[in-house]
Amino acid sequence: MSTGFFDSVPAIPHDAGSDAPIAFRHYDPDEIVLGKRMEDHLRFAVAYWHSFAWEGGDPFGGQTFIRPWHPQDDMGRAKLKADVAFEMFERLGVPFFCWHDADLRPEQGDFAGNLATLEEITDYIGEKMEASRTRLLWGTANMFSHRRWMAGASTNPDPEVFAFAAATVKSCMDATHKLGGENYVLWGGREGYETLLNTDLGQELDHMGRFLSMVVEYKHKIGFKGAILVEPKPQEPSKHQYDFDVATCIGFLRKYGLEDEVKLNIEQGHAILAGHSFEHELALAAAEGMLGSIDMNRNDYQSGWDTDQFPNNVPEVALAYYHVLKAGGFTTGGTNFDAKLRRQSLDPEDLLAAHVGGMDVCARGLKAAAAMIEDGGLEAALEDRYAGWRSPEAQAMLGSDLASIAAKVLEQGINPAPRSGRQEILENYVNRFV
Numbered sequence: 169m170s171t172g173f174f175d176s177v178p179a180i181p182h183d184a185g186s187d188a189p190i191a192f193r194h195y196d197p198d199e200i201v202l203g204k205r206m207e208d209h210l211r212f213a214v215a216y217w218h219s220f221a222w223e224g225g226d227p228f229g230g231q232t233f234i235r236p237w238h239p240q241d242d243m244g245r246a247k248l249k250a251d252v253a254f255e256m257f258e259r260l261g262v263p264f265f266c267w268h269d270a271d272l273r274p275e276q277g278d279f280a281g282n283l284a285t286l287e288e289i290t291d292y293i294g295e296k297m298e299a300s301r302t303r304l305l306w307g308t309a310n311m312f313s314h315r316r317w318m319a320g321a322s323t324n325p326d327p328e329v330f331a332f333a334a335a336t337v338k339s340c341m342d343a344t345h346k347l348g349g350e351n352y353v354l355w356g357g358r359e360g361y362e363t364l365l366n367t368d369l370g371q372e373l374d375h376m377g378r379f380l381s382m383v384v385e386y387k388h389k390i391g392f393k394g395a396i397l398v399e400p401k402p403q404e405p406s407k408h409q410y411d412f413d414v415a416t417c418i419g420f421l422r423k424y425g426l427e428d429e430v431k432l433n434i435e436q437g438h439a440i441l442a443g444h445s446f447e448h449e450l451a452l453a454a455a456e457g458m459l460g461s462i463d464m465n466r467n468d469y470q471s472g473w474d475t476d477q478f479p480n481n482v483p484e485v486a487l488a489y490y491h492v493l494k495a496g497g498f499t500t501g502g503t504n505f506d507a508k509l510r511r512q513s514l515d516p517e518d519l520l521a522a523h524v525g526g527m528d529v530c531a532r533g534l535k536a537a538a539a540m541i542e543d544g545g546l547e548a549a550l551e552d553r554y555a556g557w558r559s560p561e562a563q564a565m566l567g568s569d570l571a572s573i574a575a576k577v578l579e580q581g582i583n584p585a586p587r588s589g590r591q592e593i594l595e596n597y598v599n600r601f602v
């Protein structure tokens with residue numbers, strides 16, 4: 169039986185020419201792009217936290233959304249929330265969703281209570297999944313909201329918090345495994361610090377490395393076949409976050425010997441906060457074989473904090489998917505909308521419009537990216553720019569040494585002639601596709 173939450177909104181048409189306020193004009197799950205269904209390329213997921221758990225608060229004011237499942241302190245209402253969530257997945261036709269434990273069930277104040285309610289609600293969700301085509305892209309533990317985590321989870325100076333974190337992650341990995349999740353994510357919400365005056369940075373990093381190794385060991389122990397993903401973010405909530413950006417995470421994973429076990433979940437807004445572009449972060453992860461999944465959103469370019477808006481910039485999204493496609497596309501990963509409404513967007517209709525719009529923007533971006541791949545213009549420009557390196561002498565130089573190279577430069581009078589980087593020509597090229 170329907171909860172009626174979305175009753176005021178008509179069914180969402182797939183119609184490129186539609187002038188309805190909410191319609192899919194570009195996203196067609198069955199359209200073939202580069203030999204694959206669009207749905208299988210994009211692998212959209214709805215994030216439970218922003219759409220169903222967040223109540224619309226900001227640092228200056230509290231709840232603006234009044235939902236039938238509020239207040240979120242009761243298991244009956246947690247189940248109602250799940251009912252509405254699955255109604256939305258169905259309306260949108262999304263193949264996946266993602267959660268934190270704390271999004272699904274009310275906090276109980278102790279581990280035994282949290283475990284029991286997580287098991288109860290994930291059993292309930294498991295039953296809903298049997299009747300639904302929406303699967304679990306990933307699960308994760310919220311180890312940043314409750315006050316016990318204020319000084320970190322695995323990096324907490326108090327070993328009892330480390331223990332509580334280990335128990336919590338175990339329970340979330342078990343729940344993810346039970347629901348057939350394709351990945352397990354760790355975003356180090358409070359794995360960082362406010363001041364060095366009270367922080368032993370080296371010890372905290374070692375604890376975080378050991379913790380992540382335990383996660384990998386446990387994954388193998390329970391036979392979880394999905395990927396373990398770490399999500400970089402430079403700041404907020406901590407002043408300094410240990411998983412600053414892709415480069416920092418790669419260094420961290422190598423240091424603790426986890427580079428073959430862990431991949432990255434890369435978020436558009438976090439890339440911007442780190443002073444990078446999204447495509448930089450994606451291309452770097454891809455170059456290292458660590459591109460796992462993406463959190464799609466958009467960050468305000470002026471605010472300096474994580475605004476988690478729905479994407480609406482097609483050229484930006486097109487370049488992001490260009491790098492995803494170039495890397496071979498998603499395997500276990502997908503496009504999770506880690507995006508929330510603005511706090512004035514009160515209506516059920518706003519929730520649907522935000523996702524439909526985001527899916528359409530991604531579809532346009534994907535199609536533009538695929539067209540650029542098919543046309544091959546950017547790849548040809550790259551080939552041309554690096555063509556010199558295809559010569560046997562250039563390759564031999566890489567196996568040579570500074571003194572021999574210097575002798576050769578003198579002997580042959582090597583004196584390179586600078587060439588245009590053709591940036592504007594390439595930007596104009598991209599503009600033809602977006």
Ligand code: XLS
Nearest residue numbers: 308355399435463474506
């Ligand atoms: C917060 C993060 C968070 C992770 C999951 O900034 O993006 O939502 O994706 O814990």
Ligand code: NI
Nearest residue numbers: 399435463506
């Ligand atoms: Ni995220």
Ligand code: NI
Nearest residue numbers: 435437474476
């Ligand atoms: Ni974020």
